[in-house]
Amino acid sequence: MKKALLVLLGFVMAPVMAVAQPDFSGSWEPDTDRSEPAPSELYRYGRLDNDPARQASLTIEQDGNTVEVYEDARVLTRYAVPAVYIADGQERTVTVGNTGVTEQDMTASWEDNKLVIEIEKPWGGMPGNVMLNTREEWMLSPDGNTLYITTQHNWPAENVAYTVAYSRQ
Amino acid sequence: MTTKKVSRRQVFSGALAAGAAGLAASAMPKAYADHHMQGGDSSLPRQVGLPNVWGEDFLFQWSPPENVERDLTPGNSVLRLSSSNSNFGRLLNVEGADYDSQFKAWKKAGWTACEAGSYQWMSRKMPDSEKRELKAALRENDMVFYGIHCGGNVIGPGKEGEDSRRHIVETIHEAADMDCKLVLTHAGGLHPNRNVAHPQNWSKDAWEQSVAALKSICADTAGIDIKIPIEAVNSESINNPWAHKRLIDDVGDPRIGVGLDVTNFVYPGFAFRMTELLNTTFDLLGDHVTYIHAKDLVWDEMLAGLNWSVQGTGLVDYETMLTRASRLTGPEIYVLIEFLDRDEKYVQAQRNIRSIADNLGVQVYGTQEA
Numbered sequence: 001m002k003k004a005l006l007v008l009l010g011f012v013m014a015p016v017m018a019v020a021q022p023d024f025s026g027s028w029e030p031d032t033d034r035s036e037p038a039p040s041e042l043y044r045y046g047r048l049d050n051d052p053a054r055q056a057s058l059t060i061e062q063d064g065n066t067v068e069v070y071e072d073a074r075v076l077t078r079y080a081v082p083a084v085y086i087a088d089g090q091e092r093t094v095t096v097g098n099t100g101v102t103e104q105d106m107t108a109s110w111e112d113n114k115l116v117i118e119i120e121k122p123w124g125g126m127p128g129n130v131m132l133n134t135r136e137e138w139m140l141s142p143d144g145n146t147l148y149i150t151t152q153h154n155w156p157a158e159n160v161a162y163t164v165a166y167s168r169q
Numbered sequence: 170m171t172t173k174k175v176s177r178r179q180v181f182s183g184a185l186a187a188g189a190a191g192l193a194a195s196a197m198p199k200a201y202a203d204h205h206m207q208g209g210d211s212s213l214p215r216q217v218g219l220p221n222v223w224g225e226d227f228l229f230q231w232s233p234p235e236n237v238e239r240d241l242t243p244g245n246s247v248l249r250l251s252s253s254n255s256n257f258g259r260l261l262n263v264e265g266a267d268y269d270s271q272f273k274a275w276k277k278a279g280w281t282a283c284e285a286g287s288y289q290w291m292s293r294k295m296p297d298s299e300k301r302e303l304k305a306a307l308r309e310n311d312m313v314f315y316g317i318h319c320g321g322n323v324i325g326p327g328k329e330g331e332d333s334r335r336h337i338v339e340t341i342h343e344a345a346d347m348d349c350k351l352v353l354t355h356a357g358g359l360h361p362n363r364n365v366a367h368p369q370n371w372s373k374d375a376w377e378q379s380v381a382a383l384k385s386i387c388a389d390t391a392g393i394d395i396k397i398p399i400e401a402v403n404s405e406s407i408n409n410p411w412a413h414k415r416l417i418d419d420v421g422d423p424r425i426g427v428g429l430d431v432t433n434f435v436y437p438g439f440a441f442r443m444t445e446l447l448n449t450t451f452d453l454l455g456d457h458v459t460y461i462h463a464k465d466l467v468w469d470e471m472l473a474g475l476n477w478s479v480q481g482t483g484l485v486d487y488e489t490m491l492t493r494a495s496r497l498t499g500p501e502i503y504v505l506i507e508f509l510d511r512d513e514k515y516v517q518a519q520r521n522i523r524s525i526a527d528n529l530g531v532q533v534y535g536t537q538e539a
Binding site: 101123124126127128129130131155156157158 | 233237239441443444467478479481482483484485486487488489490516517518520521523524525528
């Protein structure tokens, strides 16, 4: 009986646990003091510019599992176009946003209190590029005012990881 | 997802690329032949450039068509990679050099071929005993010293041009003595520094000067079995694959070939149409392509600001370039990785190229240590 109650409690609590996922909605400014230098992701990786990538402010709208990210268009380092993640664990094949020419495979899911985004795509979004695998983990601080995005880039040339912090505005 | 993903979507299936190698207009799609080729059997282009994408209208047609075909079937030729990094991989003529140790280190790092820069190499007369030692080290380490990369400006004004032509002739003799296969050089420009564009570089006069200079070099080296691939560059008199073809015809010496560096003749109209440009180039020039420079680029500025990037990350379609290279007759194709600013980027670039080739089944000689 006690065991059955626990199982029943599990079913009752499941929706509650599902809605307990973090809400990233809001405006976020990069916090360079609490961030690690990020390699330039797209473009500017060549001979003339080895500076770390600049981070853009983010505006995030979240509705349940759907997370839409808008980046400050003045700093085209991260998305270049609005990104939409549906955190249901399903793999989706979508056009690479910054070129519109090639495709990428993308999966978003919740793991504990993190949004995990995995993307496999041609590095610069153009035909014939080397493949880049990216895993991002998005996590809020306990007070909800800091967003940490930890990114792992794996590609033949190198594997790099870095965390960028954003402060809620 | 693998690199096949791009072709699986068949975004690029369709119109432009000739696919099969060969120059006959009859083997090309009609739209391509109508645009580029004269009637009959002539392979001379009547108009340079890529075909319009969507009509004859008011925009520069710099965006790629939606249906560019990519035939990524690998060929049988094997690619050997070399490096232009003077710190590691470029052969230097230095007294007391331990070539055997150098080659062992290079081979371990994945570089299985090498070349020298002409001015450095010719700055010192290497004793015959040292040449024998170098050749023995090449054999011992299965390393190919395929060529000498010639600077200078063959149509530079006055003494600049004369000195350059003499330098190239001397370099060709030296390359033969070293059992090399080629001496790369340029068609030049009318400014003393050929990297500075001169307004008259694409005049009939400049063209005729380039042809005459190369004929003179061929005459002065007649009978020497060294290929003379020409590297087209935007700032020089030869700056597109059609000019390459015409130059080969006009000079009329079978040793004149192509040192293919596709990034050197990219302008904004080609930047996002590299798959088409590569296919057109290989279709047009075929086995005239003697060897290949591997670079990459991005467009990241308001002015036509094309900047170099690590190989495999920019606008060059490396899948097409590597498969087309592997379909050249070969049996070995030398691919020079160049124009990077740090030693570690040469390592990264090689990893990228090997990864792309491996996914396609293109053979790259040797292995790169982890």
